[in-house]
Amino acid sequence: MTRITLTVNGEKIERDVTPRTNLADFLREDLALTGTHVGCEHGICGACTVVIDGQIARSCITYAVTCDGAGVRTIEDFDDDPLMEKLRHAFSAEHALQCGYCTPGMLVAARDLIRRGSAGDEDAIRTGMSGNLCRCTGYVGIVKAIATVAGDHDVSREEISQADVLGPAPGPAAHDSLQNIQRDAVPPAAEKRRKERVAAPTLASPSDANVQTGEITQDGSFTKLTQTITVNHPRNAVWDLMADIEKVATCMPGVSLDGPVESNHVDGRMLVKLGPINADLKGEADIIRDPENWRGVIDGKGRDARSASLARGRVEYELAETDEGNGTLIAVSIAYSLAGPLAQFSRGAIVRDLVTRLASAFAQNLEARLEGREPDQDAQALDAGSLVFSVLWDRIRSYFARLLGRKPG
Amino acid sequence: MKPVAFDYARPRTIADALELLDARPGAKILAGGQTLGPMLNLRLVQPELLIDITRITDLITVTETDDGVAIGACVTHASIEDGAIGGIASGHLDQVAAGIAYRAVRTRGTIGGSLTHADPAADWFAALLAFGAELEIAGTTGTRRIALDDFVKGAMETDLGPDELVTAVHIRKCGREARHGYHKICRKTGEFAEAIGAVTVEEKTGRFRLVAAGGSHAPVVFTDPSSLFRTADPLDVRSFDVDMTAAALRDAGMNADDYDLRLRAVAMQRAVKEAAQR
Amino acid sequence: MKKQGVGARLVRKEDDRYMRGRGQFVGDIRRAGMKDVAFLRSPVAHARITSINIPEDIQANVVTAADMASVKPITAVTSLPGFKPSNQSILAEGKVRHVGEMIALCIAPTRAEAEDLVARVEVDFEDLPPVHDMLQAREKDSPLIHEGWSDNIFLETLVDYDMADAEREAAVKVSREFSTARQCMSPIEGRGAIAEWDHRLEQLTLHTSTQMPHIVRSGLAECLGLDHGSIRVVAPDVGGGFGYKGILLPEEVCLAWAAMQFGHPVRWLEDRRENLTASANCREHHYVMTAYADKDGKLLGIDAEATVDSGAYSSYPFAACLEAAQVASILPGVYDFPHYRCHTFSAATNKPPILPYRGVARTGVCFAMELMIDAVARELQLEPTDVRLKNLVRPEQMPFDNITHKHFDSGDYPEALRQAIKAIDLKAVRKRQKKGETDGRLLGVGFAMYCEQAAHGTSVYAGWGIPMVPGHEQANARLTPDGGLELRIGAHSHGQGLETTLSQVGHEVLGIPHEKIKVVHGDTAYTPYSTGTWGSRCMVMSGGAVAEACDQLASRARGIAAKMLQCKPGEITLKDGRAHGPSGELSIEEVAHVWYRRPQDLPEDVDPAGLEVTSGYKPERDTGTFSYAAHAVTVAVDPETGEVEILDYVIVEDGGVLVNPMIVDGQIYGGAAQGIGTALYEEMIFDSEAQPLASTLSDYLLPGPTEVPSIRVFHMETPSPYTRFGVKGIGEGGAIAPPAAITNAINDALKNLGAELAVSPVTPRRIVEAIAAVRRSDAA
Structure with missing residues (x-):
């Protein structure tokens, strides 16, 4: 619990909050100011819009603790506000509300738009109000109501406190009742987790000359990336090397095994980092080796307890002779499928982008191992980004070299 | 959709923030929270400690430098929209700021927070790659400067170390003849850009930076994009070859499908057109 | 006295409390000792639950199906022959059938702490093959959703009005396949409920965000084995319904049980992720259709096979088959033609159950029928409005019993279309199209019509035999x-x-x-x-x-x-x-x-x-009022990016006598905005594992102020002969025609390129890919 002091609707408030309490919940649950509505809790719908130190903000993604020392105004504070009075009248006259759920946020945002002089014409009003969703009215009445009030409003007489604070409110000048780190109830697992964290990657320098990456394809529920690696060892030597599952598996950044392989089965985990998201997939894998066809499959599945998400992964490889038996061409495919909250987004390509990087790092680590260049053990780390990026840029440069060479004149 | 429990700290200096970051590996920086907030609420991010840097005076500054301007990491999109960086690029960046998400998000979202997150669909990311901006980064062992080009490692992946903090963005002042273009294609106003094209052309210095961003793929910067035009004039938009550009993006490693590649190429074409018309 | 009765444009009495933040929605209600609930939901679409591991220290605050043995599952049956009932356990029993299905209820002082408990419960699953698509569900070797069923079909229906005759007589035959996306109605306020036991009245009180408190009460009584008298259901202010809140929720039953069991009030407020990934969906239709016509565009018959993705369970009270079976009876729409066949399938899949959304089956039906009219017009090189005028039910035929025995009460359908043609200025649009746009965009104009049966009662619903028949x-x-x-x-x-x-x-x-x-x-x-x-x-x-x-x-x-x-x-x-x-x-x-x-x-x-x-x-006839409208829209399509801009949108509507014209306009605007969402933006995508790929409003796009144009509404006012004051129901109509009208406009814009869209929403990607497909086939 953290003690905060702030002014809400003109009244000085002192309360204890947990750091994870967002401002909307604080206003609604602690102060019983239920006019601020919660619609999406991720900053899209605008139902929770309030004013913090003169600027409108999303109270669902602003934490109460960060508003220590701020002045907050909610819809309940605008009963006697002359501009809001005009807006209320216009909203009613133009039928700008039906169920009324979005209305408080809509009015707070509309008032701000007019106050800043940004409600010049219909397009400006529509764009200016695009952060507030209404499912009932089709916005027709809302836009008309705002236009009516804006047409009447003298912006030049408004005290616009723009840009006097460059950062998010309340800023450095505000009262601060906080001294030390404020503890919320940190779960007991935290201490343990901290120690498990792996150091930043220090991967061997990339040499992608022998690794070729193919296109991403969809194979049932699996997203699949195929690569080929060429190494200067005969096929049976490579086959034997590939039998060491621990060595093969740990070429995948973030993978570690919990014990030895028994009956072609192994327990393990994989740490995956995507920006601020960390997934710790704990699970198991089955290994199939098919010597007749020089093929192998590692089939794994894991669960990230933190996000309650499930992942499946499959690494398949097939060896072919090249360079008259002196070399081996390894076709590796890496496929994955996700289930649960981590999967439930439309921007799956971000995960693809990550998996492409992971897969490339895997192939390069594997190539290094097979060529006897042992990658640092710490390399089983979180993100493979740095590695692939330079590859990408090399390829861009080579592309332009080719392109420029082709250029006429 | 409530976050996990976390500790909270509000350091007053960059040094204090770095010390906390170093001492608590499970910490996350809160620079405005307009991207982090949703991820916290969805429990996609589960930090042990949130370090609120929005009250560090040194991060909330706009300073004229010898060759341009340094914008503190915690300067909000809204203040840039309202003119905080004034004359740089004849208001071009003010307009980019005004197009980010929604006003109620811009008032708290910060330029440093956005760049650190490195979402390929983010406006600053694309716009400032075209400017060739540099970042100032502070770490426990000192500070460093890095070109934004080198900072980005992929979609949502950056060069930032676990104990480092972006403190400022340096934007070089362009000559008066410099032209800028920015075009984003969104399904709806304020939402993730499906494709962004951004361009800066300085004919005097020969600087020409053309960016393809948006969507979910790591952005690509063309520092010598003249080859994407069929004629020598880089601002002759009619000679910009969309199909060749889409192919170039694929060849640059953008693992996207035809539609996504072509959409970026079209966004680039339209950014060039905007620059040419200025 | 200023006129205040029927026909007055009065401002609303209810506005003031909302505008001052003093509405009272379920989330605004406080009760002493109230605790919050969060549900553990399935991350997978189809699996057997092999174990649920609850840490010992939290077992008292976690409820699973094993604790609720006395509670009956939700079973919404119909009396239609061949209907297969499904049992929806309140908490999953042994098996989960869609992502988001509830497995455990966790109680804590706050929602955040309840979610902490959810995170500590571990469930082991044995995967079963998921059915993610309704056509896959219909295949012979498809995995079965419900044990004991012979296939995945809740209900199959067939009507045939001498279809073979049309096939013989027709000069042209036009076939198409249409589909509409699965949607989530997404009112800005989600569902939510507070349950408490009143010891003085010996009564369970449930405050819940519902459209039908009395039906929820009946449903609770049936599931919990309580007398109706022991239950009070209160629907306070409700933040939008649109059909989403026309259901008895397993969450409500669970909460009611928990309030009785734990002895203190419990609250659950659906969050947006639950709303999008776990709760009811709607609208997913698929049509294979053939139109038969003479050379002048007069329709001789329509032959259709329609499938509706009903999801995993039959929801209460509307049941899983309302949508598909209704398709058969309303597909002919506003048209009069002599032959008709329709074969429908209500398919079960591993997705959340569906509910009727504003317009119910009509939005999909209108999409299929109106796109078909345009396809016939293109085939015969006729103006699509001319084909419509040739086939519309005429005013002198009113009241009119159509081919499926729907009794259209009154109206002048051709007049509505003529007014729409005039308002959108079809001639001017055609002229401008010939000239071309300077910015390279393509201009298109589209029309769509519908009639909307409303307030239909006993005689209609008795035939369905669903748990709720209005009297x-x-x-x-x-x-x-x-x-x-x-x-x-x-x-x-x-x-x-x-x-x-x-x-x-x-x-x-x-x-x-x-x-x-x-x-x-x-x-x-x-x-x-x-x-x-x-x-x-x-x-x-x-x-x-x-x-x-x-x-x-x-x-x-x-x-x-x-x-x-x-x-x-x-x-x-x-x-x-x-x-x-x-x-x-x-x-x-x-x-x-x-x-x-x-x-x-x-x-x-x-x-x-x-x-x-x-x-x-009850009205003199309870077969329903039929309001109707003609929608007309002009769009500009960017063939490079697939972006669509709505340039003008006109609605000519006849809702009978209007009690409050301002409110009627509001309903039409709001409905049309949702229709625009259906047409261009909204889509619940599932992957091949039936995993939903939208859990935020950045994934599931709701139209905002810049996505909805200033719609122009014109009224005709033909009274219903059967109702008091001559009023007709109009609440849903606005949402019915936009997908059809807009898609017709886009197809009109693309017709010279030879591209045609038949899937909603018409996304930029779909447009660009349709154009590319034509180019590829031209090249080949």
Whole structure:
């Protein structure tokens, strides 16, 4: 619990909050100011819009603790506000509300738009109000109501406190009742987790000359990336090397095994980092080796307890002779499928982008191992980004070299 | 959709923030929270400690430098929209700021927070790659400067170390003849850009930076994009070859499908057109 | 007095509380000792639950199916032959059938802490093959969703009106495949409920965000084995419904059980992730259709096979087959043609159950039929509006029984279209198209028409045999001692403005000033039984019931006034809130005052029934009113990016007599905005594992102010011959035609490129890919 002091609707408030309490919940649950509505809790719908130190903000993604020392105004504070009075009248006259759920946020945002002089014409009003969703009215009445009030409003007489604070409110000048780190109830697992964290990657320098990456394809529920690696060892030597599952598996950044392989089965985990998201997939894998066809499959599945998400992964490889038996061409495919909250987004390509990087790092680590260049053990780390990026840029440069060479004149 | 429990700290200096970051590996920086907030609420991010840097005076500054301007990491999109960086690029960046998400998000979202997150669909990311901006980064062992080009490692992946903090963005002042273009294609106003094209052309210095961003793929910067035009004039938009550009993006490693590649190429074409018309 | 009755454009009585942040939604209600609930939901679509591991220290706060053995599953059956019922356990029992299905309930002082508990419960699954697509569900070797079923079909229906004749006679035959995306209705307020046990009344009270409190009460009684009298359901202010809140939720049953079990109030507020990934969806249709026509575009017949993705369970009370089976009866739309065949399938899949969304099956049906009309027109190189005019039911045919025996009550369909053609200025658009756009975009114009059956009652729903059949709608009217009027209805108003429009009806009958009329709704303890708010029924049904009750109240008041004025009741007329007799007059206020406060002034033989009446109402025919409209839209399509801009949108609507034209316009605008969402933005995508790929409003796009144009609405006003005041239901109509009209406009824009879209939403990607596909096939 953290003690905060702030002014809400003109009244000085002192309360204890947990750091994870967002401002909307604080206003609604602690102060019983239920006019601020919660619609999406991720900053899209605008139902929770309030004013913090003169600027409108999303109270669902602003934490109460960060508003220590701020002045907050909610819809309940605008009963006697002359501009809001005009807006209320216009909203009613133009039928700008039906169920009324979005209305408080809509009015707070509309008032701000007019106050800043940004409600010049219909397009400006529509764009200016695009952060507030209404499912009932089709916005027709809302836009008309705002236009009516804006047409009447003298912006030049408004005290616009723009840009006097460059950062998010309340800023450095505000009262601060906080001294030390404020503890919320940190779960007991935290201490343990901290120690498990792996150091930043220090991967061997990339040499992608022998690794070729193919296109991403969809194979049932699996997203699949195929690569080929060429190494200067005969096929049976490579086959034997590939039998060491621990060595093969740990070429995948973030993978570690919990014990030895028994009956072609192994327990393990994989740490995956995507920006601020960390997934710790704990699970198991089955290994199939098919010597007749020089093929192998590692089939794994894991669960990230933190996000309650499930992942499946499959690494398949097939060896072919090249360079008259002196070399081996390894076709590796890496496929994955996700289930649960981590999967439930439309921007799956971000995960693809990550998996492409992971897969490339895997192939390069594997190539290094097979060529006897042992990658640092710490390399089983979180993100493979740095590695692939330079590859990408090399390829861009080579592309332009080719392109420029082709250029006429 | 409530976050996990976390500790909270509000350091007053960059040094204090770095010390906390170093001492608590499970910490996350809160620079405005307009991207982090949703991820916290969805429990996609589960930090042990949130370090609120929005009250560090040194991060909330706009300073004229010898060759341009340094914008503190915690300067909000809204203040840039309202003119905080004034004359740089004849208001071009003010307009980019005004197009980010929604006003109620811009008032708290910060330029440093956005760049650190490195979402390929983010406006600053694309716009400032075209400017060739540099970042100032502070770490426990000192500070460093890095070109934004080198900072980005992929979609949502950056060069930032676990104990480092972006403190400022340096934007070089362009000559008066410099032209800028920015075009984003969104399904709806304020939402993730499906494709962004951004361009800066300085004919005097020969600087020409053309960016393809948006969507979910790591952005690509063309520092010598003249080859994407069929004629020598880089601002002759009619000679910009969309199909060749889409192919170039694929060849640059953008693992996207035809539609996504072509959409970026079209966004680039339209950014060039905007620059040419200025 | 300013006109306040039927037809007045009154501002709404309910606005003020919302605009001051003083509405009371379920999340705004506090109860002493209340705790919060979060549900552990399945991350996978189809699996057996092999174990649920609950850490010992939290076992007292976690509930699973094993704890709730006495509670019955939700089983919404119909009496239609061949229907296969599904059992939806309140908490998953042994098996999960869609992502988001509830496995455990966790209780804690706050929602955040409840979610902490959820994270600590681990469930082991044995995966089963998921069925993610309705056509896959229909395949012979498809995995089965429900054990004991022979296939995945809730219900199959077939109607055939001499289709073979059309095949013989037709000059042209046009075949198409259409589909509409799965959607989530997404009111801005999600579902939510607070359950508590009242020891004084020995009654469970459930505050819940619902459109149908009385139906929820019946459902709870059935699942929990309680008497209706032991349950009170209150729907407070509700933040949008659109069909999403026309359901008995397993969450509600679970909460009610928990309140009784734990002895303290419990609250659950659906968050947006639950709303999008776990709760009811709607609208996913697929059509294979062939139209037969003569060379002038006169339709001879339509042959269709329609499949609807009903999801994993049959939801209460509408059941899993309402949508698909309704397709068969309404596909012919506003047209008159002699032959028709329709084969429908309600397919079960591993996705959340569906519910009827604003427009119900009509949005999909209108999409298929109206795109087909345009396809026929393109085939015959005719103007699509000409093909429509040739086939529309004509005004002189009204009332008209169409090929599926729908009884269209009144209207002039061709006139609506003619007005729309004029308003959008078709000629000018065609001229501009010839000229071309300077920015390289392509201009297109599209039309779509529909008629909307509303307020249909017993005779229609008895045939379905679903858990809810509407009978006489009831209302209670009470004169208060100070001459005010209280109206009580069992339906619920959540944006429709019934607090205003029903007051207008009360005023129309009794002349009591609008300001003195109060409408009470949404509480089973205070209001007469009603099936609730759905099917655009309230203005017709509750409005009719209020008028009926007020009529009787007027007669009672006349009786008392007659005693006071010492004349016969028949000699009293009520006008403008006053009782006029041969020798004098009284205000209604005086009549009420005497009845309640000064009974000593009345003779002993006064009618003892008093000034409170509950009465019921059904229209003369209960087969429904049919409002209708013509939508016309011009768009500009960017063939490079697939972006679509709506340049003009016109609606010519006939909703019969309008009680409050301002509110009617609001319903049309709002419906059309949702229709634009259906047309261009909204899509619940599932991957091949039936994993939903939208859990935020950045993934599932709702139209905002810049996505909806300034729609122009024009009215015709043909009264319904069967209803009080001649009103018709209009609440859903706006949402029906936009996907069809907009897609027709886009196809019109693309026709010279040879590309044609037949899938909604028409996304930029789909447009660009359709153009690319044509180019590829041209090249090949």
